[in-house]
Amino acid sequence: MQAQASFTPKWHDVCDIDDLVTNSGVCALVEDQQVALFLTGGEEGKQIFAISNWDPVGQANVLYRGILGTISTDIVVASPLYKEHYVLETGKCVERNDVSVAVFPVRVDSQRVLVQL
Amino acid sequence: MTLSSQAQRIVIVGNGMVGHHFVEQLVNSGQSCDITVLSGESRLAYDRVYLSSYFSGKTAQDLALTDAKTYQDWGVNAVTDAWVTEINPEGKQVITKTGDVYHYDKLVLSTGSYPFVPPIPGNDKPHCLVYRTIDDLEAISASAAQSRVGVVVGGGLLGLEAANALKQAGLETHVVEFAPQLMAVQLDLPGGDMLRGKIESLGVQVHTQKATTEIVDGEQCRYRMNFGDDTYLETDLILFSAGIRPSDQLGRLTGLALGERGGIVINNQCQTSDPDIYAIGECALWQNRIFGLVAPGYAMARAAVAHLTGQQGEFAGADMSTKLKLMGVEVGSIGDAHARTPGALVYTYHNQPEGVYKKLVIDAAREKVIGAVLVGDTSDYDVLLQYALNGIALPQMPESLILPTGGEAPSLGADALGDSATICSCHNVSKGDIVGAIDAGCCSLGKVKSSTKASTGCGGCTALLKNVVDSELEKRGVEVSKAICEHFNYTRQELYHLIQVEEIHTFDELLVKHGTGMGCDICKPAAASVFASVWNDYILTREHQPLQDTNDTYLGNMQKDGTYSVVPRVAGGEITPDKLILLGDVAKRYHLYTKITGGQRIDLFGARVEQLPAIWEELVAGGFETGHAYAKALRTVKSCVGSTWCRYGVQDSVTKAIDLENRYKGLRAPHKIKFAVSGCTRECAEAQSKDIGIIATEKGWNLYVCGNGGMKPRHGDLFATDLNDTTLQKYIDRILMFYAKTADRLQRTSVWMENLEGGLSYLQDVIINDCLGIGEELEAQMQRITDSYQCEWKTTIESPDALKRFRQFVNSDAADSNIQFVAERDQIRPATRAEKRTEKAIPVEIV
Numbered sequence: 001m002q003a004q005a006s007f008t009p010k011w012h013d014v015c016d017i018d019d020l021v022t023n024s025g026v027c028a029l030v031e032d033q034q035v036a037l038f039l040t041g042g043e044e045g046k047q048i049f050a051i052s053n054w055d056p057v058g059q060a061n062v063l064y065r066g067i068l069g070t071i072s073t074d075i076v077v078a079s080p081l082y083k084e085h086y087v088l089e090t091g092k093c094v095e096r097n098d099v100s101v102a103v104f105p106v107r108v109d110s111q112r113v114l115v116q117l
Numbered sequence: 118m119t120l121s122s123q124a125q126r127i128v129i130v131g132n133g134m135v136g137h138h139f140v141e142q143l144v145n146s147g148q149s150c151d152i153t154v155l156s157g158e159s160r161l162a163y164d165r166v167y168l169s170s171y172f173s174g175k176t177a178q179d180l181a182l183t184d185a186k187t188y189q190d191w192g193v194n195a196v197t198d199a200w201v202t203e204i205n206p207e208g209k210q211v212i213t214k215t216g217d218v219y220h221y222d223k224l225v226l227s228t229g230s231y232p233f234v235p236p237i238p239g240n241d242k243p244h245c246l247v248y249r250t251i252d253d254l255e256a257i258s259a260s261a262a263q264s265r266v267g268v269v270v271g272g273g274l275l276g277l278e279a280a281n282a283l284k285q286a287g288l289e290t291h292v293v294e295f296a297p298q299l300m301a302v303q304l305d306l307p308g309g310d311m312l313r314g315k316i317e318s319l320g321v322q323v324h325t326q327k328a329t330t331e332i333v334d335g336e337q338c339r340y341r342m343n344f345g346d347d348t349y350l351e352t353d354l355i356l357f358s359a360g361i362r363p364s365d366q367l368g369r370l371t372g373l374a375l376g377e378r379g380g381i382v383i384n385n386q387c388q389t390s391d392p393d394i395y396a397i398g399e400c401a402l403w404q405n406r407i408f409g410l411v412a413p414g415y416a417m418a419r420a421a422v423a424h425l426t427g428q429q430g431e432f433a434g435a436d437m438s439t440k441l442k443l444m445g446v447e448v449g450s451i452g453d454a455h456a457r458t459p460g461a462l463v464y465t466y467h468n469q470p471e472g473v474y475k476k477l478v479i480d481a482a483r484e485k486v487i488g489a490v491l492v493g494d495t496s497d498y499d500v501l502l503q504y505a506l507n508g509i510a511l512p513q514m515p516e517s518l519i520l521p522t523g524g525e526a527p528s529l530g531a532d533a534l535g536d537s538a539t540i541c542s543c544h545n546v547s548k549g550d551i552v553g554a555i556d557a558g559c560c561s562l563g564k565v566k567s568s569t570k571a572s573t574g575c576g577g578c579t580a581l582l583k584n585v586v587d588s589e590l591e592k593r594g595v596e597v598s599k600a601i602c603e604h605f606n607y608t609r610q611e612l613y614h615l616i617q618v619e620e621i622h623t624f625d626e627l628l629v630k631h632g633t634g635m636g637c638d639i640c641k642p643a644a645a646s647v648f649a650s651v652w653n654d655y656i657l658t659r660e661h662q663p664l665q666d667t668n669d670t671y672l673g674n675m676q677k678d679g680t681y682s683v684v685p686r687v688a689g690g691e692i693t694p695d696k697l698i699l700l701g702d703v704a705k706r707y708h709l710y711t712k713i714t715g716g717q718r719i720d721l722f723g724a725r726v727e728q729l730p731a732i733w734e735e736l737v738a739g740g741f742e743t744g745h746a747y748a749k750a751l752r753t754v755k756s757c758v759g760s761t762w763c764r765y766g767v768q769d770s771v772t773k774a775i776d777l778e779n780r781y782k783g784l785r786a787p788h789k790i791k792f793a794v795s796g797c798t799r800e801c802a803e804a805q806s807k808d809i810g811i812i813a814t815e816k817g818w819n820l821y822v823c824g825n826g827g828m829k830p831r832h833g834d835l836f837a838t839d840l841n842d843t844t845l846q847k848y849i850d851r852i853l854m855f856y857a858k859t860a861d862r863l864q865r866t867s868v869w870m871e872n873l874e875g876g877l878s879y880l881q882d883v884i885i886n887d888c889l890g891i892g893e894e895l896e897a898q899m900q901r902i903t904d905s906y907q908c909e910w911k912t913t914i915e916s917p918d919a920l921k922r923f924r925q926f927v928n929s930d931a932a933d934s935n936i937q938f939v940a941e942r943d944q945i946r947p948a949t950r951a952e953k954r955t956e957k958a959i960p961v962e963i964v
């Protein structure tokens with residue numbers, strides 16, 4: 001992890017917007033990092049989020065297979081293993097303050113989904 | 118390591134279980150301090166409680182509670198082989214045996230205890246050992262490898278664990294005890310005798326009332342132990358387990374106050390007589406007591422952290438009741454097990470044939486439980502403990518608390534529990550903590566959960582927590598919302614009605630009409646289950662798929678490493694040799710672990726998400742269907758072999774089981790549903806423990822309903838007798854549909870029945886007498902579901918759109934590199950974290 005400082009984050013083209021599933025998740029492999037991508041289609045319009053796919057509690061690469069939802073105004077994903085919720089915007093775990101997951105910037109450019117890391 | 122000058126320097130001596138818990142709590146407290154851990158052993162903290170599992174194959178790594186990397190990530194400076202020999206309280210320094218000096222602002226002693234070796238001449242011979250550390254275990258293993266006979270000196274709790282270890286190491290094992298009985302601290306004489314009988318029948322020889330006078334060279338074995346009564350015993354290995362003594366040497370040297378019989382004196386904040394030095398765990402003496410268990414030590418660690426970080430919380434003593442399994446024998450001891458309290462009265466239940474002994478001790482005023490002993494069956498332990506800890510008033514017939522008949526041991530409602538009652542054992546949350554959280558403004562279950570952490574561990578306490586929260590909120594005049602979650606102000610039953618009456622087919626429609634927000638992992642699967650019960654559409658359509666739990670989404674049960682299990686339906690448990698061969702072939706081809714389930718079918722484990730379609734394609738081609746093991750739906754209909762083969766069978770239970778399984782397969786419900794059919798009253802299919810149980814009679818079938826195995830077993834109620842085939846099916850149709858319509862989410866039929874006003878007789882009235890006039894509608898609804906059945910796996914492998922979901926990555930065909938297996942008993946199993954680190958694991962094979 002120390003070496004991270006020498007990296008300049010890059011935008012990576014990962015998939016087509018149609019590869020995402022509305023109100024659900026898929027996973028992309030970006031330079032050995034598993035990135036869970038979620039597409040929400042709430043009243044406020046569509047949003048895309050990218051977080052690490054690693055479930056720090058269950059210790060497995062499964063977060064993209066969780067159910068999406070809201071806890072008051074936060075959009076969250078529930079881990080399919082032990083059901084902790086992670087806020088998609090910040091990566092914070094709702095139930096535990098000792099764990100969180102990485103979040104990555106994401107954008108769409110002419111139908112392609114790009115993730116920065 | 119960052120060394121900020123203001124950060125408080127905290128040094129912890131001893132990295133046992135309690136010392137480690139202290140570090141963990143301190144790190145979690147978020148307080149920035151400069152933490153140094155000095156471990157006297159050559160390794161960091163490990164799980165001493167499970168030490169014995171080393172002999173059943175666990176490694177030192179499996180037992181580890183932490184590792185250097187974790188401490189490093191936490192910013193903790195951890196040093197091993199750092200035995201502290203001196204404290205300089207004036208200069209605030211500790212000095213290790215190698216002369217290293219560490220400065221502290223606050224010092225924490227968590228030095229635990231050491232095994233007491235009785236002063237018997239010869240006790241220092243090479244194969245005389247003790248049982249406390251991993252190094253001890255290594256010495257025992259090495260010695261056992263050159264020994265045939267082993268003796269444990271001491272028949273207490275740890276002595277018996279040690280005996281078990283020797284037995285597992287393959288030695289002829291003896292236990293020598295000075296007292297007249299085993300586990301004299303926790304058990305009374307009859308209890309000790311019962312335990313002795315059981316342990317002897319497992320091949321461990323017990324010698325009580327033996328005082329060892331010397332250990333000399335033996336004739337048949339390495340050593341001979343001579344006893345005070347002129348008898349002797351020959352052995353190759355001697356393991357002393359005659360009690361523990363607090364490791365208080367540092368306290369003694371430093372001039373800290375000690376107890377008369379040792380132990381470093383502490384106050385409620387766990388400070389010693391030097392306010393900058395804390396002592397926690399087994400080295401500490403609180404109100405003249407040493408606590409030789411981990412839980413009290415953890416409580417001390419939390420109290421010390423609270424004090425150091427200026428939070429509230431103090432150590433208030435701890436209960437020493439214990440429940441354990443020794444060599445497979447259940448033993449429990451609560452409070453005043455010996456009935457030593459003046460005026461104490463005793464009830465006993467002694468069942469020699471079954472090997473069960475139970476004693477209940479009550480106070481002189483006959484008002485409450487003050488102690489108990491349980492040997493051979495500890496199923497009453499939890500309830501008795503609540504009675505004892507919380508001074509709950511005795512029931513009318515106190516003996517009912519330990520008598521087996523009736524099975525109706527009074528279960529405890531939320532209000533009967535006292536404030537100290539533990540609700541969540543994972544996070545050590547008491548009822549008082551919950552009441553406190555509610556008083557501090559948490560006015561919903563969710564808020565209580567996130568503020569106290571209750572019910573965020575194993576989840577076993579969910580129902581009890583909800584009970585307590587509901588009852589407390591009601592007491593405060595809050596109308597308890599029966600709403601399913603924050604997105605819908607309706608119960609599951611109300612949603613069912615809305616969906617059916619307004620003909621709602623999708624979640625979006627439901628949300629727009631009746632809900633708020635985006636929904637969540639509670640309401641989405643619940644709605645999906647109702648859609649399935651009412652409309653029975655394919656569950657992986659674009660609209661339905663995001664609602665499903667991962668198990669339903671991938672039509673398999675997710676395992677701990679993110680792989681899935683594959684469970685094809687084997688209706689009634691009947692399977693042809695060809696199908697068995699196909700299962701074997703598929704398992705071999707995809708390197709899957711194979712196991713017979715408790716539901717009479719075969720489970721194939723370890724399939725990666727991208728392998729599932731190919732596996733199922735082969736299975737479906739071979740005539741298999743999905744077994745819905747992942748769904749809240751009909752699971753299995755177990756059968757016994759019945760009249761076709763069995764000389765006692767009175768009906769063909771196999772055919773009946775297969776027919777029923779085929780009729781109800783695919784029925785989605787609030788929770789899973791299990792059936793069984795037995796061919797005669799001997800009940801080999803265990804039908805009375807199922808949601809629907811059927812037992813053949815000379816004249817037809819007896820129907821039992823709402824049984825449950827699992828966490829809280831319940832015998833099914835006899836619903837109707839001597840039914841013919843048609844009536845049997847009619848009743849089951851109606852019962853299941855009525856259940857699907859009216860039960861709460863995740864409510865098994867057993868709990869549903871218990872909450873049904875009017876209970877069994879009401880249900881009989883609805884189903885048999887059709888008192889609500891809905892009988893025919895229920896049957897018609899069931900018929901629709903049966904008629905619209907489809908094998909979800911067959912539909913899925915034929916649908917390119919659905920298949921797109923079965924891959925780990927949208928942009929790569931790679932497999933998840935974290936999924937790694939190792940070989941065990943000629944099959945695969947998931948690699949442990951330690952194995953993954955050491956790269957012993959077999960890398961995933963791409964099939």
Ligand code: SRM
Nearest residue numbers: 674682713714715716717718746752825826827828829865
């Ligand atoms: C595979 C199996 C164990 C085995 O190797 O034998 C099993 C495995 C699981 N059981 Fe079970 N149960 C299995 C038979 C049972 C039985 C025995 C039976 O059915 O006769 C019971 C007791 C009977 C009963 O249900 O009343 C049983 C009572 C439970 C319970 C407790 C239910 C309760 O009401 O208390 C759970 C937890 C739950 O459902 O909430 C559970 C949950 C689970 C889960 C889903 C836990 C999980 O979330 O991972 C396991 C996943 C299964 C998988 O990955 O395929 N399993 N489980 C058995 C599969 C049977 C099958 O062929 O479908």
Ligand SMILES: Cc1cc2nc3c(=O)[nH]c(=O)nc-3n(C[C@H](O)[C@H](O)[C@H](O)COP(=O)(O)OP(=O)(O)OC[C@H]3O[C@@H](n4cnc5c(N)ncnc54)[C@H](O)[C@@H]3O)c2cc1C
Nearest residue numbers: 131133134135136157165200201228229398399409410411
């Ligand atoms: C076989 C076995 C089974 C058990 N089963 C149970 C059970 O089922 N339930 C239960 O509640 N409890 C059980 N216990 C007891 C439980 O393990 C202890 O209560 C617990 O480990 C106490 O933790 P501790 O941190 O106080 O002491 P320890 O775990 O003993 O840790 C103290 C550490 O401090 C080190 N140390 C001592 N002096 C110094 C020094 N001067 N300098 C540096 N380091 C030093 C020691 O080497 C040791 O590593 C069992 C114990 C054993 C041995």
Ligand code: SF4
Nearest residue numbers: 676714715720827828
């Ligand atoms: S009892 Fe059931 S849920 Fe528990 S470990 Fe076994 S299979 Fe899993």
Ligand code: FES
Nearest residue numbers: 541543574575576
């Ligand atoms: S007991 Fe509460 S989560 Fe395990």
